[in-house]
Amino acid sequence: MLLRSIAVLTAANILNNKIAPRLGPLTSTVATAALVAMARRSGVSWKELGFEHGRRGAVAGGVLAAAVAGVYAAGVAMPRTRPLFHDDRALSLSRARVLEEALIQVPLGTVLLEEVGFRGALYGMLRRRHGTAAATAVSSTLFGLWHILPAIDMARANPALGALTAGESPGRLDTARVVAGSVVSTAAAGVLFCELRRRRGLVTPVMLHLATNSLGYAFARLAAKLPDPGAEKISHPK
Numbered sequence: 001m002l003l004r005s006i007a008v009l010t011a012a013n014i015l016n017n018k019i020a021p022r023l024g025p026l027t028s029t030v031a032t033a034a035l036v037a038m039a040r041r042s043g044v045s046w047k048e049l050g051f052e053h054g055r056r057g058a059v060a061g062g063v064l065a066a067a068v069a070g071v072y073a074a075g076v077a078m079p080r081t082r083p084l085f086h087d088d089r090a091l092s093l094s095r096a097r098v099l100e101e102a103l104i105q106v107p108l109g110t111v112l113l114e115e116v117g118f119r120g121a122l123y124g125m126l127r128r129r130h131g132t133a134a135a136t137a138v139s140s141t142l143f144g145l146w147h148i149l150p151a152i153d154m155a156r157a158n159p160a161l162g163a164l165t166a167g168e169s170p171g172r173l174d175t176a177r178v179v180a181g182s183v184v185s186t187a188a189a190g191v192l193f194c195e196l197r198r199r200r201g202l203v204t205p206v207m208l209h210l211a212t213n214s215l216g217y218a219f220a221r222l223a224a225k226l227p228d229p230g231a232e233k234i235s236h237p238k
Contacts, residue, residue: 001042005122008034009146012113017149024109032113035121044124049116050202057200061207064196068211072219076226085223089153090216098221102214110213115206118143118190119197136194144187151182 012031016024039049046052075081090098118139127135152175193205 001038002122002125005035005038005117005125006142008038009113009117009122009142012117013146013149016109017153022105024105028109028113032116035113035117039121039124042125042128044121044128048124048128049120050124050197051120053199053201054203057203058207060196060200061204064204064208065211068208069215072215076219076223079227082223082226085216085220087154087216087220090220091224098217102217106213106217107210111206111209114143114146115193115197115202115209118146119193119205120202123194123197132198136191140187140190140194143190143193144183144185147182147186148179151179154178154182 008031012027015027020027036049072085076085090101093101122142123135123139126138130138193209196204196208
C-alpha cells in the first residue's frame, strides 16, 4: 500500500508540473481521495490521519499564518530582501489568474494534496507500522524530493531567490544546486509540518502552508510596485 501511495504522488506531481498544471485542483483532489482511501483500507483511523484538534489547530494555524504575513511584509519593506519576492510566475499573470492561483490552485492543487497526502495518509501509514520518527523522516524526505520539478521552475522564474538557494550569483546559477537546496529546505519544512500535525492535527500545517504559498502571490505583486535599489547589482554581478 505504501508503494502504491508513492506511485499516486509521483503521477500527480508529473501531471501538476509538466502535463496539465491548470488541472491541478482536479488531479490533486482525485489523488488525495485515493490516498485517504488507501490509508483507511490499511487500517489507519481518521484520528491517525490527522483529523483532530480542530479548534486548537485552527488557532495555532492562524497565529502562524499571521506570522508569515508579518515576515513577508518586512521582507517587501526592506530594499535588500525585496528582490526575493520578484517572481515571474506571479508577475506574468493577470489579476484574475493571480486570484485563481491564490484561491483555487494553491489550496486545492497544492496544499490539499501535500498536507493530506504527505502529513495525513503517508505519515499515518508509516507511523502505524514504523513509529513517529520513521514517519517523519520518510514523509519529509519524500516531500523534499516532491519539489524537484517546482525547483527547476523556481530557478528560472526567480533569479534572486535561486541565487540565495544555490549560494551563487544569478549570473552563474547552477540548476542542480538550486534543486538540491530546495529539496533540503522543503524536507526541513516537512519535518516542521509533521511536528505541527502531530501536536495540533492537520489543520495547523494546512493553514501555515496555505499562507506561505497564497500570500506569496500577493506580496510578489506588491514588491513589483515598489522601487528595487538592488536591481542593477542583481542583474549585473561583478
